[in-house]
Amino acid sequence: MGAKGLYFVNPLGKDKNKPTQVWTQGETESNSAWVPTIDKPNQKTTDEISMTVPAKFQTLSNGLLVKQKKHSDGTRTDTWMMDLPHAPYLMMMAAGEFSIIKDKYKSKEVSYYVEKEYAPVARKIFGLTPEMISFFSNITGVDYPWQKYSQIVVRDYVSGAMENTTATMHVGYAQQDARQLIDGNEWEDVIAHELFHMWFGDYVTTESWSNISLNESFADLSEVLWEEHKHGKDAGDGHNFEAMQNYLFSNSEKKELVRFYYPDREDMFDAVSYQKGGRILNMLRNYIGDSAFYKAMNLYLTTYKFQSAEAQELRLIFEEVTGQDLNWFWNQWFYGSGHPILDISYDYDQAKRSAKVFVRQTQSDKIFKLPVAIDVYQGGGKKRYNVWLENKADTFAFPSDTRPDLINVDGDKILLCQKSDNKTIDNYIFQYKNAGLYLDRREAIDFAVKNQKNDPKAFELLKSAINDRYQGLRLFAIQRLNIMDDSIKRSVEPILTDLAENDHSSMIRAYAILALGRYKKDTYKELFVKSTNDSSYSVAGYALLALGPIDSISALDRAKSLLSPDVKGVLSRAIDNTLYTYAGESDFDTLAAQFDRLPVGNKKFNLLQPFSNYLKKIKNTDNFRKGIDMIVSFRDSVPEEYRQEILSYFNGMILNGIATSKQKAGLTEQEEYVKSKIADKPKVPKIE
Ligand SMILES: [Zn+2]
Incomplete structure (x- = not known):
């Protein structure tokens, strides 16, 4: 749809609210619109790009800036040299007025091109880049292979972000101001993703768009690897789970990861190539182990460096490293479609002292072959059994002197699947406390959410999850409290007020205030009014929304005084909502x-x-x-x-x-x- 390759933003400077910029977008086959090239991913080329621009402009392209020449007419010519071969769709150029913030990885330049007003926060947005480069160099065993690494944020960008070799481009959302960053850097995963492409995609490139997952599944997985490394296992697992949901809700069970027939090559950039691919690689990592997985990444990168590859070549690499035949895995996950839908149930035979697990695959038209860990918890200990699911219905029996406290199928919580797991609340309470992974806890909380009204044990579990060690699960629990129910409402009120007033995390305070807003109680007016001044946009925004129903005049008054073109995020939406919901007819001229x-x-x-x-x-x-x-x-x-x-x-x-x-x-x-x-x-x- 209208892929032009080269884009001009506000070229005549007529729009006073927009800088003048020029930038390119190559993927998939658009660079041939501005440079003569064979526009296919299996091509490799070096390039040299010269741009003549007004002297006040900065320029960016692949490789190194090798020459700058000033002219008497107030322009300057910059020449960029990329002397290592890369694919034509990765060529880029950009020019405009930018502040350039410089960092370093070893002796190589790492830089961030942002609009002037974002210069003071550029390091808060992009500053983890050198640490990411170091981490990805370590796990791949391939030290960052290019001359430099720059990132640039442009206006009116047609994509989210693009891994042009040594010069990644980001959409405007990447630029978050200091107040937005209080609630967290929403762009960190994208920064990791694009950076990992410097290895998977740029150093070794997919041979065809059919195999695009060779680029995207690794980049998607890199988000999990980075989260796990930097923010801990819960953060990595949480990210993996969210990405899996993204695929499961995309209605794409009929699409294979590697597809040779597609209506439009742009259609290959979907939840299958990205999120499903990332989960498949994560299962492979779990199956063969981190060390073999990283070794295979290294062998793939060193074997095909500055070349292109397809999915079967990746299989041969993993087979060489592990010594195993992996055709079954590739056929099922790379060349097959869909995912398992499991029904899991349990039984205990006292006379035989035997615990049984029944697993049925309920998806239609195919059976998956799945290596699965089953953990049996009994008498204070845990025993792991590694089994294979490979039939429509599989039954497993394990010796157990008493009824197990918990049988945990998929003990590493790694499977790409949907499941109904017929556990009891006691199983889930045990699982929450003892199995301990992010998804173990999330499943337990989810069960508690559904039963909070009728089962006091479930409600207690949900309440305790509000203090989970991981913020993502705390937010999950807070948002799902059933405040419509009178006794739940009474019981959690002191907890919510305490969180709203005292929690160190702005997001927890924000969601506690959002929940308290549903009480519609005058007693909270002072807290809400005060919180509209919080430095966090989320806290201030939810406080304003909570204030409206109990005192619309004071909410309208706060909204008018907070209104400013600089305000972003939840607060910006809350101000708009408040103004248009509560304003009277006399405000028509201003609001219209x-x-x-x-x-x-x-x-x-x-x-x-x-x-x-x-x-x-x-x-x-x-x-x-x-x-x-x-x-x-x-x-x-x-x-x-x-x-x-x-x-x-x-x-x-x-x-x-x-x-x-x-x-x-x-x-x-x-x-x-x-x-x-x-x-x-x-x-x-x-x-x-
Ligand atoms: Zn990508």
Whole structure:
């Protein structure tokens, strides 16, 4: 869709709110739009790029800046040299006004190109890069193979991030301000992902788009490896689980990891090539062990360096390192589709002193072969049995003097699968305390969430999980407390107030406040008002949202005083919601102008619903028409390529929603005005 290769941002400088930039996006086959090249991933080339730019601009390209020449007309020519071979889709150039922040990995330059106002926080966003380079060099056994590593953030980027060799490009979201970073750096995993491509993708490249998972599954796995290394096993496992959910909810069980037939090569960049691929590699790592896995990564990288490879070549490498035939694994996971859906149940035979596990594979049309660890916990000890699931229904029996406290199938919690596991609350309490991995605890909490209302033991487990050692699980537990239930509501109130007031983590405070907001109690007004000034956007934003229902005048007052173009994140959305929900008709001019002023983009799109709710309350027909015209003009200025997708949202959810509300209020003139606008066809630009 409109892949142009080379993009100009605000080239004539007419937009005062946007810098002038130029940048490129090569993947998949767009670089041939601006440079003569054979645009296929199995090609390799060196390159030299010269850019003549206004002297105030900085430039970036692959490799090293080897020459700069000033001209008398106020321009300068920069020449960049990439003398190591790489694939054509990895060539890049960019120019604009940037602050360049410099770091180092050994003697190599590591740099971050950001807009001036982000210079003070650039290290908070990108500063872990040298440590990541060192970590990835260690686990691959291949010291960072390129001349330098730069990262640049550009405007209006058409992708999220791109691993151009030595010069990764990031979308604007990467630039987070100091207040956003208080709630955590949302871009850290992307930074790791793109960096790992310098090995998997750039040093060794996929032979074809069919094999793109050779690039993407490793980059996806690198996020888990980095999280585990830097933030601990829970963080790595948590990230692995989220990525697995991403695949499971993508409805792609029919797609193979390596696909030779696809409607469009861009379709290969999906939850299968990325998230499913990453989970498959993580299972392989668990099956053969870290040391063999890293050795195989090293052999693959050194064997195919500066060349391309396909999935069968990766298999041969893993077979050489392990001495095992891995065709079954590759056929099932790389060339086959889907995933196992397991039903697990248990029995204990007192007379035979035997514990039994029944595992049924309930997915249709295929059976998976799965090496699985089963841990049997009994009498204070744990015994591990390594078994294979390979039938529609498998039964395993283990000797056990008494009924086990827990039988934990998939003891390393590594399987890519869906499952229903028929455990009791006592099993889960034991599992939460003794099995101990992230997913062991998460499964136990999940069971407790579903039974919190009727089972006191489940509720106690859920309550204790609020103090889990890992923040991700604390948030999971807090968000799922059933505050609609009176006795739960009473019981957790002191816990939530304590967290809201005292917890050291801003995210925990934020979600505790969000939960307390549902109590709608005047006693919390002071806490909410005070918290709207918190340095964390999440805390301040949820506090403002919580304040509205108990004191709309004071919420509106806070929203007006907090309103500023610099505000981001949850607070920004909370301010908009509060303004448009509680403001009266007298604020029409200000609020309408605020909506109308926004350029076409996400922020305006997010404001559409609050603004339309506001218009539902407007009695003055002139004002109402003005507001509707603003929405219609926004609808008609949405770029052609997105219009089809969102037209029904504008006409249905928004305009028709307003019409219905006016009809109920008996405001026929207003109702008819909106309806006349729904029928309008969007203007289609004339083609000549
Ligand atoms: Zn990637």
